[in-house]
Amino acid sequence: MKKNMGTLDRILRFLVAAVVAVLYFTGHISGTLAIVLGVLAVIFLLTSFVGTCPLYSLVGLSTCKRT
Secondary structure, three states: OOOOOOHHHHHHHHHHHHHHHHHHHOOOOOHHHHHHHHHHHHHHHHHHHHOOOHHHHHHOOOOOOOO
16 A cells, blocks of 8 residues: 555654553553543554554545655
């Protein structure tokens, strides 16, 4: 797959996933909210490591720098 996420986008996604993990493990979020945010955090984490966002591909968006 072609990468369509820039460095800042990948860092922000990783940070959001980390914040959700901290909130969950400290008990600040629980129940349905924790499940929804947990799934979103896992998706953010995976896409930040891969560098490709399938949703970006669908809408033709890219945050990579043009060379």
